Amino acid sequence: MDATGWTRRAVLGSLPALGLAACARGGDDPLRMWAMSWEGDYSPLLMPPFTAATGVPVEVQSLPTTASHEKLLIATAGGALPDVFMLFNGWVTEFATIGAIAPVPAPGLVADIFPGVLASTRVGGRDYAVPWSVAPQVNFYRRDLLAAIGYDAPPGDWDDLRAMALKLKRRRPDDYVFLMLLNWPTALVNILSLAGATPLRDRNTRGNFRTAEARQAFAYYASLFADGLAPKALSTEVQDPVAAFAQGYFAIWPSGPTTLRDLAQRGVPPERWSTARCAGPDGPGPLSGQSASLCVSATTRRPAEAWALVRHLTSIDSELHFQRAIGNLPARVRAWASPQMKKPVLRPFAEQMRFPSPDPKVIEWEQIQIQIQFAAERVVRGLQTIPQALADLDERVDRLLAKRRSLVEAGKLA
Template sequence: MGEGSTDVAWTRRSALGLIPALALAGCAGPGGTEAPLSMWAMSYEGDYSPLLMPAFTAATGVPVEVQSLPTTASHEKLLTAFAGGAMPDVLMLFNGWVQEFATIGAIAPLPSPDLVADMFPGVLAATRFAGRDYAVPWSVAPQVQFYRRDILGEAGYDSSPEDWDGWRAMARAIKRRRPDDYVFLMLLNWPNGLITMLLQAGATMLRDRNTRGAFQTPEARAAFAYYVSLYTDGYAPMALSTEVQDPVAAFATGYCAVWPSGPTTLKDFARRADLLPRTRWATARLPGPHGAGPVSGLSASLCVSTQTKRPREAWALVRHLTSIESELRYQRLIGNLPARVGAWTAPQLAAPVLRPFADQMRQPAAAPPVIEWEQIQTEVQFAAERIVRGVQTMDEALAALDRRVDGLLAKRRALVEAGRIA
């Protein structure tokens, strides 16, 4: 069946059980037409979500208006909307935001556990708070390493190593042959690479019940030292994303041979196959100190606002968007991966280039469960940049990082000490 047939299969099979519960007649707009549900989403998810709505509307009679938010402003916009009583019915949240929005009472717990049946356990864990599920995983984006097969082959490698020592040995071999280029496309304001190294090195990053920074431990120092060495040894450019504005072109021209990135890069490569033929690149899991391990990534889930006046219809929309049929179509549209285990039996996910992603789905990284994590992650990256650029020593930067993190966690620390939160 084609894409349209797949969507119809969902509507006939699944939506019939939803319609009696929706009480549609009570939500009619002017002239008897159904008032639309509202949904806010960011990035590719926001741009392409409207393509998934016709099947839902055809089955339920409920139209949906999707607002695509700019990622950089979405967190503040959602908080402002909650404070002003203007939240959408359904909203996308990056998984790192779920606990924060559950804590302030902005999102509702799931009405039924079957909404998250068949999910990868590690992915689902990031959407739980205080023992309850508050979001349905939707768009999963673990990172792997994309590598240039031809450049690695010239240096004697069939694939990119999955351990730190092997990565450095490969980098030396490539640099000898290509002294004017770099090996790793890792920019100084991209945080996922360093966060992954910290997690794989066993750094907890926080201590005392997640109320203070823990960035001066041997594990954290090892991760920072390895990360910094990739820049100071000339294997990665000391540059920001504003200085390398077209990473696909940088990878295609051989400016860098290895690019840690997520699944949307697959779509970028497909769109620019004239610049980067498919035969020139492959994928592997990201390296850890002793082999591949947990990896940081930017994944998203769907939630229902506590301010919605139509919770049954809102949850029906979430069920539709996170169904296997919808997730597979979304994967074809934007590249991000399904969170449901059952989706991975589909032929479209059987390509060898997706195997490292499938392995990584079973071993995601768990960020510290604090609502201040987004701010802490930014401070971690600033500290690393100061070390790389020689502005501070490792000791100075990590001590200052702990102090800044302690300041960010001051309110949480007071609440924990007062027994108001666990």
Template sequence: MGDDRTVDEWTRRRALGLLPALAAAGCAPRRASNRPLAMWAMSWEGDYSPLLMPAFTAATGIDVDVQSLPTTASHEKLLTAFAGGAMPDVLMLFNGWVQEFATIGAIAPVTSPALVRDMFPGVLESTRVAGRDYAVPWSVAPQVQFYRRDILAQAGYERPPEDWDGWRTMAAAIKRRRPDDYVFLMLLNWPTGLVTMLSQAGATMLRDNDTRGAFQTPEARAAFSYYASLYTDGFAPMALSTEIQDPVAAFATGYCSVWPSGPPTLKDFARRADLIPRDRWDTARLAGPHGLGPVSGLSASLCVSTQTRRPREAWALVRHLTSIDSELTYQRLIGNLPARRDAWHGPQLADPVLRPFAEQMRQPAAAPRVIEWERIQIEIQLAAERIVRKVETLDGALAGLNRRVDRLLAKRRALVEAGKIS
């Protein structure tokens, strides 16, 4: 997908536009080492990054070797590479990982303010550590809700309501007309939906300087209770992604009519337009407890390793990949959205279906800034599944979640109590 677009997109003139940036970084284009720069990235970003490299190589004489890592193994591989002194020059990190890799000294601070100028403020904030920029936002994927216009219309709705009570009322209306189907495509091993609900409900999730769990507060209880009710009332299937392996088909057939998801779903729908025609679906921001609010998403940024021997060239590559031209090309290839606000001024992103994404990027949910957050999210989802499946009560599951999170944060708690971190 997209290979034929690359030749048209990367003209010689655009490639030569990289020369001033590279010179400003202090790197003469034709004096580069013979060894290619190494870049590691995950998911679609890793698969399609090679298509962005010909222009960089044409302008600088620097080849780039891109390694696409499997997402499930990438975190451990990066940590192992850092410990062994084998980090790539440039690496992609999911924004939730930036704090951890900055804390252990694996990534370098951003060298030029120009690299992070004109970013959506909320997206940029998620990559800052102790007031310093350690990553350049690159590929942004906030969640919105995809909804079946025809199924909602049959239930008397032009678009989904913006609050939780309205969402439930709409779901009940759809379920009465389609008793054998579900409404919400929210699988039990997808954590983003529940984390969003916690943020929208005002749950802090951690307390005592982020050293203990805070999942027994009224806000956290409200989010868990609402989330679980969507399953126990029959509005969402009690299923894992291994059980519903083709969510596009589930949405297209009406098995589920509302799907909280990110922008890559737009590309899935475009590829399978014969299955789900464009006039049958639309997008809207996700409902919150009392209206629209912050939403989680899986966004990624680019960093330069502290182990690179070619920092100037590495930062030049980051500059190239996060330029407006590169970001717009990526949006066409994989669907993820530009982090630079200026990129949204052109006709490419004027499609009304993208408006909810743009609005949501101005109000992202802020995750706790602790390196244990990835593991904590897993514990949150496991606790929710136990509640949904009635293995534990709400009170028992949240008390157990607090205990497990406290254990995960034990090392951080000791460092805070010793005054070694704030």
């Protein structure tokens, strides 16, 4: 085993027979791969063992997350997609629908994936991506601040959590309990999921926000701001959440597994914080996660080599390497048997991954989430009541889904 943790035999054994035969003929031209966020920055570390075993070099381009969706669409239209690229799971349906990605050619590539994670990458009963890293949210919390008011961990239901939060606010009136920034939609989308809200209806062609569940979710979310438990702030106003968490500016932070890496790198003492599943109306429940998968371009001229690279990057060894490097969690069930996955702070993530809440499989979902957040901000800032905001949200979502609705009604889209 070399310094990276791989052996040549392990890398070769991770490649499908078709890919191995093709790679044996590999030339000097590199495969091209695009990825976003930490995955893009750290992917080059996974390439040397693949290249050493196959003779195929890989050129990785790290894309800025905020511009990646547009760049991928432009590349699709211009026939300039790389051989392999990362998609957030919520984008897979869109890129499969427009014919940009190839279906997964072998069942073994998606064997042993958490079922709920895999379901989000299936379109029309076919797998179009191989889940790569999983990022469900949990509550990061300050153990010392909660212990000072008699709590070992945040309660799991909304009423008890609210009572705890009010008690902490009385003790620390100049600070906040929750970090729920007004331009971060994930926390609110998760609250809707925990409340049992179904955001779309009529075969995912219309908004479905004027329901008791959605009203309950919006009311709970808005109350956190109305009672001074969360700051009415945007991410531009809290530019360093890690430092704010370390300083006790807030005590509970719904966030994903990359925060594990951030806290470790910044030297926040591990005895001062821990993790717990996010609370729901009657206890923790299903949540969606910002998971990412690897896809192969439908127009690649080197499909065997591309799928071989995907097999390597999504192998258990690679997933565990990534977990150590950036925090994101393995999508393969067997990877969780590794000793490194037995840390207590990972247990809530492992539990949450067994209770997924799949996002609606419509290409407009990214835009719909933005509209959800805009509606919530108007409520928090007192510009609309909850009934007004939800009615307005339904109308906006209906307009976003107009084209889909017409295709479904015409029988051209399932």
